[in-house]
Amino acid sequence: MTKVTYSVPNIMCNHCVHTIQTELADVKGVHSVKADEASKKVEIVFDAPASEEALKAALAGINYPVAA
Ligand SMILES: [Cu+2]
Numbered sequence: 001m002t003k004v005t006y007s008v009p010n011i012m013c014n015h016c017v018h019t020i021q022t023e024l025a026d027v028k029g030v031h032s033v034k035a036d037e038a039s040k041k042v043e044i045v046f047d048a049p050a051s052e053e054a055l056k057a058a059l060a061g062i063n064y065p066v067a068a
Contacts, residue, residue, distance in 0.1 A: 007067040
């Protein structure tokens with residue numbers, strides 16, 4: 001199991017938090033997603049077949065790209 005924390009500057013409100021948590025939870029292999037409005041960070045715990053590439057692609061796909 002791997003835990004990653006990404007900086008996602010587009011998180012603006014609680015709706016963003018909800019959208020991210022819902023969409024990322026649908027990625028195969030993701031165990032938990034915790035998005036935070038104040039810090040604009042997303043913490044994800046996952047296993048294969050999920051990968052960092054897949055998580056970042058999923059976030060970018062819903063218009064919440066990870067900060068470089
Ligand atoms: Cu929002």
